[in-house]
Amino acid sequence: MNALNVAVQEEIxxxxxxxxxxxxxxxxxxxxxxxxxxxxxxxxxxxxxSYTDMVRRSGALQSSLSSVARIPKPVVAxxxxxxxxxxxxxxxxxxxxxxxxxxxxxxxxxxxxIIPGAGGTQRLSxxxxxAKAKDLVFTGRFVxxxxxxxxxxxxxxxxxxxx
Numbered sequence: 001m002n003a004l005n006v007a008v009q010e011e012i013x014x015x016x017x018x019x020x021x022x023x024x025x026x027x028x029x030x031x032x033x034x035x036x037x038x039x040x041x042x043x044x045x046x047x048x049x050s051y052t053d054m055v056r057r058s059g060a061l062q063s064s065l066s067s068v069a070r071i072p073k074p075v076v077a078x079x080x081x082x083x084x085x086x087x088x089x090x091x092x093x094x095x096x097x098x099x100x101x102x103x104x105x106x107x108x109x110x111x112x113x114i115i116p117g118a119g120g121t122q123r124l125s126x127x128x129x130x131a132k133a134k135d136l137v138f139t140g141r142f143v144x145x146x147x148x149x150x151x152x153x154x155x156x157x158x159x160x161x162x163x
Contacts, residue, residue, distance in 0.1 A: 002032040004086040005042035006057065009064040012090075016067035028071055030094055031078040032087070034160070037103070040085025043112070058117035061086060065118050069093040079103045080160060084142065089116060092123040097153070099145040100160040105153055106142035128152045 002008070019028045032038050041061065046054060068075060068090065077083075077094035083105045091097050091105065099105070107116045107124065115121065116137060125133035132151045136143065148154040 001036050001039035001082075002087065003039055003042035003045075004061065004064075004090070005045045006060075008042075009061055013064040013067045016064075016071055019073065020071045025073065027074040027076065028068075029076045029078055030068065030090065032080070032083075034080050036081040036087075037077070037079045037083040038087025038090055039082050040087045040109075041117075062118045065090050065093050069119075069123075079105065079145075079154065082142075085109050085116065085120075086118050089118040089120040089123065091154075092120065092127060096155050098156045098158060099148055099154040101145050101157055102160045103145040103148065103154070103157075104142040105145075105148050106140065107137050108140040108142070110138060111140040124153075 019025045049057065065086070074096070075094040077091040077097045079091050079097055080100040081102055081104070083091045083103060085108060088105050088107055107120050109116050116124070121133065121137060124136065128151045143151070143153065145154065145157045149157045
Protein backbone atom coordinates (compact mmCIF):
# COMPACT_ATOMS: atom_id res chain seq x y z
CA MET A 1 0.00 0.00 0.00
CA ASN A 2 3.07 2.26 -0.09
CA ALA A 3 2.54 3.37 3.49
CA LEU A 4 4.64 6.40 4.30
CA ASN A 5 6.50 4.94 7.25
CA VAL A 6 9.67 6.49 8.65
CA ALA A 7 11.93 4.54 6.27
CA VAL A 8 9.89 5.52 3.19
CA GLN A 9 9.83 9.15 4.30
CA GLU A 10 13.61 9.19 4.47
CA GLU A 11 13.85 7.45 1.07
CA ILE A 12 11.59 10.16 -0.41
CA UNK A 13 13.81 12.85 1.10
CA UNK A 14 16.98 11.20 -0.29
CA UNK A 15 15.46 10.66 -3.75
CA UNK A 16 14.26 14.27 -3.90
CA UNK A 17 17.71 15.56 -2.93
CA UNK A 18 19.38 13.36 -5.53
CA UNK A 19 16.93 14.41 -8.27
CA UNK A 20 17.48 18.06 -7.39
CA UNK A 21 21.27 17.75 -7.57
CA UNK A 22 21.73 15.53 -10.62
CA UNK A 23 22.21 17.40 -13.88
CA UNK A 24 21.11 14.41 -15.95
CA UNK A 25 17.67 14.46 -14.30
CA UNK A 26 15.45 16.85 -16.24
CA UNK A 27 12.09 15.96 -14.65
CA UNK A 28 10.72 13.68 -11.95
CA UNK A 29 7.76 11.32 -12.06
CA UNK A 30 6.41 10.17 -8.71
CA UNK A 31 4.66 6.82 -9.16
CA UNK A 32 3.62 4.24 -6.61
CA UNK A 33 2.39 1.41 -8.79
CA UNK A 34 -0.71 0.40 -10.67
CA UNK A 35 -2.93 -0.32 -7.66
CA UNK A 36 -1.83 2.26 -5.09
CA UNK A 37 -0.05 5.59 -5.40
CA UNK A 38 0.35 5.85 -1.61
CA UNK A 39 -2.17 5.02 1.07
CA UNK A 40 -0.78 7.53 3.55
CA UNK A 41 0.92 7.26 6.89
CA UNK A 42 1.72 3.86 8.34
CA UNK A 43 -1.09 3.53 10.89
CA UNK A 44 0.50 0.43 12.45
CA UNK A 45 3.68 2.41 13.06
CA UNK A 46 1.68 5.30 14.52
CA UNK A 47 -0.23 3.04 16.92
CA UNK A 48 2.86 2.62 19.11
CA UNK A 49 3.75 6.32 19.15
CA SER A 50 3.09 8.74 21.97
CA TYR A 51 1.61 12.15 21.24
CA THR A 52 5.10 13.66 21.41
CA ASP A 53 6.43 11.06 19.00
CA MET A 54 3.59 11.77 16.57
CA VAL A 55 4.21 15.53 16.67
CA ARG A 56 7.91 14.95 16.01
CA ARG A 57 7.21 12.53 13.15
CA SER A 58 4.58 14.77 11.56
CA GLY A 59 7.22 17.48 11.16
CA ALA A 60 9.57 14.96 9.57
CA LEU A 61 6.80 13.69 7.29
CA GLN A 62 5.94 17.22 6.22
CA SER A 63 9.58 18.06 5.51
CA SER A 64 10.10 14.85 3.51
CA LEU A 65 7.15 15.69 1.28
CA SER A 66 8.19 19.33 1.07
CA SER A 67 11.53 18.14 -0.28
CA VAL A 68 9.59 16.89 -3.31
CA ALA A 69 7.88 20.27 -3.70
CA ARG A 70 11.29 21.98 -3.65
CA ILE A 71 12.79 19.96 -6.51
CA PRO A 72 13.79 22.68 -9.00
CA LYS A 73 12.61 20.63 -11.98
CA PRO A 74 9.16 19.66 -13.20
CA VAL A 75 7.59 17.06 -10.92
CA VAL A 76 4.67 14.94 -12.14
CA ALA A 77 2.57 12.75 -9.88
CA UNK A 78 1.31 9.74 -11.82
CA UNK A 79 -1.59 8.77 -9.59
CA UNK A 80 -3.09 5.31 -9.91
CA UNK A 81 -5.33 3.66 -7.37
CA UNK A 82 -5.44 5.18 -3.91
CA UNK A 83 -3.76 8.47 -2.99
CA UNK A 84 -5.00 8.99 0.54
CA UNK A 85 -3.86 11.08 3.46
CA UNK A 86 -0.10 11.48 3.18
CA UNK A 87 -0.31 9.90 -0.28
CA UNK A 88 -2.63 12.66 -1.44
CA UNK A 89 -0.35 15.18 0.23
CA UNK A 90 2.59 13.71 -1.71
CA UNK A 91 0.65 14.17 -4.96
CA UNK A 92 -0.09 17.77 -3.94
CA UNK A 93 3.67 18.40 -3.83
CA UNK A 94 3.97 17.76 -7.57
CA UNK A 95 3.72 20.49 -10.18
CA UNK A 96 1.31 18.39 -12.25
CA UNK A 97 -0.99 15.55 -11.21
CA UNK A 98 -2.09 13.05 -13.83
CA UNK A 99 -4.56 10.49 -12.55
CA UNK A 100 -5.53 7.15 -14.00
CA UNK A 101 -9.28 6.66 -14.22
CA UNK A 102 -9.07 4.23 -11.27
CA UNK A 103 -7.63 6.86 -8.91
CA UNK A 104 -9.27 7.70 -5.60
CA UNK A 105 -7.93 10.70 -3.73
CA UNK A 106 -8.74 12.02 -0.29
CA UNK A 107 -7.75 13.20 3.16
CA UNK A 108 -9.45 10.62 5.41
CA UNK A 109 -7.44 11.43 8.54
CA UNK A 110 -10.51 12.93 10.24
CA UNK A 111 -11.96 9.43 10.37
CA UNK A 112 -9.07 8.55 12.72
CA UNK A 113 -9.59 11.68 14.82
CA ILE A 114 -6.62 13.57 13.38
CA ILE A 115 -6.12 16.21 10.70
CA PRO A 116 -3.85 16.12 7.65
CA GLY A 117 -0.36 16.64 9.04
CA ALA A 118 1.90 16.92 6.01
CA GLY A 119 0.79 20.13 4.39
CA GLY A 120 -2.53 18.87 3.05
CA THR A 121 -4.64 21.58 4.60
CA GLN A 122 -2.51 24.32 3.04
CA ARG A 123 -1.64 22.79 -0.33
CA LEU A 124 -5.11 21.38 -0.89
CA SER A 125 -6.88 24.69 -0.21
CA UNK A 126 -4.46 26.55 -2.49
CA UNK A 127 -5.20 24.09 -5.28
CA UNK A 128 -8.97 23.54 -5.03
CA UNK A 129 -10.11 26.46 -2.88
CA UNK A 130 -11.09 26.63 0.75
CA ALA A 131 -14.64 25.26 0.37
CA LYS A 132 -13.65 22.10 -1.52
CA ALA A 133 -10.64 21.55 0.76
CA LYS A 134 -12.85 21.82 3.84
CA ASP A 135 -15.30 19.35 2.31
CA LEU A 136 -12.55 16.77 1.79
CA VAL A 137 -10.79 17.37 5.12
CA PHE A 138 -13.95 17.60 7.27
CA THR A 139 -15.72 14.58 5.75
CA GLY A 140 -12.77 12.33 4.99
CA ARG A 141 -14.47 11.24 1.79
CA PHE A 142 -12.61 9.96 -1.25
CA VAL A 143 -13.07 11.54 -4.66
CA UNK A 144 -12.91 9.70 -7.96
CA UNK A 145 -10.49 10.73 -10.67
CA UNK A 146 -13.35 12.39 -12.55
CA UNK A 147 -14.39 14.47 -9.54
CA UNK A 148 -10.74 15.27 -8.76
CA UNK A 149 -10.44 16.69 -12.28
CA UNK A 150 -13.66 18.70 -11.91
CA UNK A 151 -12.52 20.33 -8.67
CA UNK A 152 -8.95 20.94 -9.85
CA UNK A 153 -7.23 18.37 -7.64
CA UNK A 154 -5.72 16.69 -10.70
CA UNK A 155 -4.80 18.20 -14.05
CA UNK A 156 -5.66 15.30 -16.32
CA UNK A 157 -7.33 11.89 -16.20
CA UNK A 158 -6.15 9.09 -18.46
CA UNK A 159 -7.26 5.48 -18.90
CA UNK A 160 -5.32 2.99 -16.79
CA UNK A 161 -3.16 1.05 -19.19
CA UNK A 162 -0.25 -1.34 -19.14
CA UNK A 163 2.76 0.09 -17.41
